[in-house]
Structures are given as C-alpha cells and as structure tokens.
Amino acid sequence: MPDSCARYRPIARTDRIRPPAARLLAGGWAWFSECERLSCGEPSRVVSADDLPPEVLDSFCRRRKPICGVSTASPVLMGVLNVTPDSFSDGGDFTDPASARERARELAKNGAAILDIGGESTRPGAGEVDADEEIRRTVPVIRALRDGGHSGPISIDTRKAAVANAALDAGADMVNDVSALEFDDGSLGLAADRKPFVCLMHSRGDPRTMQDNPVYDDVLLDICDYLETRVNACLRAGIPSDRIVVDPGIGFGKTLDQNLELIRGLSMFHCFGCPVLVGVSRKRFVGALGSEPDPRRRFPGSMAVALEALRQGVQIIRVHDIAESRQAVALWRAML
Numbered sequence: 001m002p003d004s005c006a007r008y009r010p011i012a013r014t015d016r017i018r019p020p021a022a023r024l025l026a027g028g029w030a031w032f033s034e035c036e037r038l039s040c041g042e043p044s045r046v047v048s049a050d051d052l053p054p055e056v057l058d059s060f061c062r063r064r065k066p067i068c069g070v071s072t073a074s075p076v077l078m079g080v081l082n083v084t085p086d087s088f089s090d091g092g093d094f095t096d097p098a099s100a101r102e103r104a105r106e107l108a109k110n111g112a113a114i115l116d117i118g119g120e121s122t123r124p125g126a127g128e129v130d131a132d133e134e135i136r137r138t139v140p141v142i143r144a145l146r147d148g149g150h151s152g153p154i155s156i157d158t159r160k161a162a163v164a165n166a167a168l169d170a171g172a173d174m175v176n177d178v179s180a181l182e183f184d185d186g187s188l189g190l191a192a193d194r195k196p197f198v199c200l201m202h203s204r205g206d207p208r209t210m211q212d213n214p215v216y217d218d219v220l221l222d223i224c225d226y227l228e229t230r231v232n233a234c235l236r237a238g239i240p241s242d243r244i245v246v247d248p249g250i251g252f253g254k255t256l257d258q259n260l261e262l263i264r265g266l267s268m269f270h271c272f273g274c275p276v277l278v279g280v281s282r283k284r285f286v287g288a289l290g291s292e293p294d295p296r297r298r299f300p301g302s303m304a305v306a307l308e309a310l311r312q313g314v315q316i317i318r319v320h321d322i323a324e325s326r327q328a329v330a331l332w333r334a335m336l
Helices: 054-061 097-109 131-147 161-170 187-194 219-237 256-264 266-272 284-290 299-311 322-334
Strands: 007-010 034-039 042-048 076-082 114-118 154-157 174-177 197-201 244-247 277-279 316-319
Touching: 007 054, 007 219, 007 266, 034 219, 054 266, 076 097, 076 277, 076 322, 097 114, 097 131, 114 131, 114 174, 131 154, 131 161, 154 161, 161 174, 161 187, 174 187, 187 219, 197 219, 219 244, 219 256, 219 266, 244 266, 244 277, 256 266, 256 284, 256 299, 284 299, 299 316, 299 322, 316 322
Parallel strands: 076 114, 076 316, 114 154, 154 174, 174 197, 197 244, 277 316
Antiparallel strands: 007 034, 034 042
C-alpha cells in the first residue's frame, strides 16, 4: 500500500531522559522518536520519526492552541455535570436547577477547567430526549452560572442544533457532540456560523443501538479515518482548525477489547493537529475489568486509564470525580 495510505502512531514516552533528536508530542509533556506505521492488510512496523512525511510530523509536533482560553500545555480536566434523570452513574442527582448550579460551582472550585453540561443521557440503551426538554434542563443552569459570575468555559454536551444554539445564547463556549455534528443536519451549519469550539466524537449508531455487536476492520484505523472526514467537513464549512477537538469515543459502540485497543493507540489521534479529549470516567468497561458493578466506585480504574491517556499526550480528560482527579494528575505531573 502506498505510504500516503498509511497511518502513524507515535510511540509516546514521558521519561525525563530524552534523546536530543526526540520530538515533543503536540508540543506537550510527552515525546517520541519512533512511530508505529499501520496500514490495512499489512503488518505494522516501527519507523523513525525522521522518516515521517513532513506534514504528518508537523501535525504530531505542532503546539496546540488554548481551548476556550484554557492552555493545553498541561493536562486539562473537564468536569461532567449531567442534568438528566437517567445518566448511567449520576442520573437524577442534579435535575433540580439549584443543585445543578451548586454542583457546577463545586466542580469549578475543585479543579474543573471546563464544565460539560448535558441534558440527554448517552448511556448504552438510552432513548432520545426532545430538544425542548433538553433546553429546559440545561439552559437555565448555564444562564444562572453566567449570571452568578462564573467566567470559566462551559461546554454543552448535545447532538442537537437547537440545544447548542440556545446554550451558546446562554453563555456556553463549546459544543461537545457525540455524533461529531452528524446527528442533526443543522449542527454543522450552526457551528460554521457561530464558530464555537467543537468536540467531534466517534460513535457507532445511536445510544439505543451502539452496543449491538459493533464490528470494525481495524478499530484504530477505522476511527481515525472517520474523524478525518469530520475534521475535514468542519474545515470546509469554515470552522477554524484551532477550534476543533477530537475524541475517539471510548465506550461508544465499542466492545471491551476494542476499547482497550483504542486506549493503547491513543497517541495516533494527535495526527489531526487538534487537541484530543478522552472520556472514560466510570464507564462500563472499567467496571468489567475492575470487578466493580457500582459506577460511583469506579474512580480508581477510571483514573488508571486517564493517566495512560495523559502518558500518550492526551490534553483533555473528561471526569466526574474532579477533586480526586486533580490530586492524581498533580502527583503524576510531579514525577515527570
């Protein structure tokens, strides 16, 4: 297969002893001097970073710009606030606007650089929520936070253009879309018009059906190809590259083994020259591997995976347990 059809995965390291010729990954804390070359139908092989196509090397090495004003030079914690009755780990906890506002303030105080507010559960098997109901759940919380003086970045976790538009009007800065702006025909146009920061996530099917026997030819290559099409669609629509974040969508239409394959290969997703977001907090595969059926007791396993993502240079980690995550990341960084 021609080299133009190949993908490369930087073999990321964080050791303090770094060879002079090694490159910083995304201008951050991880570095690499070799890559795994992957191509469908061929065995992978290790190649020197010096042998990468120049445009590929530039995408891997280019320092990422801030997201919503937050520097990506150090790990960024995104705090999850689900104002839903049926989310898999905290459904019903923050459906009251006052409790939701208090939880948002707590997340920010404890280290959440970005608040991610969602009004529709995307857990496996969940049904669709009407846009008006989703707006009713999320927009008053965003507006109250802004009216109360919260100046930090707010992300709206939604697949719907009407919800995103209302959230942006209320003061949100980012649209975090698990369908990569594909679920709603109006989402891409809205993002092109208003130019918020956008997070493009890979998922297979919708929440109701996504775990029905997901099959890939090669999970890393397939998801990388998909995200490339969505990044390119955004660029063609006029969304600036420095306002795009990518998320491989761990747990969304993937089996346990596919999730593990994705986690092992996360450094590949730096190929787009965009910050990478990973959300594994409290997910089902963490409970399966860690023998913990209660989602609220999955922080240790969730953090183990999050730290592996950070080791591979992932810039943004989406978590429920902010104070505990901040402590873990601080200790991890102290050892770099």
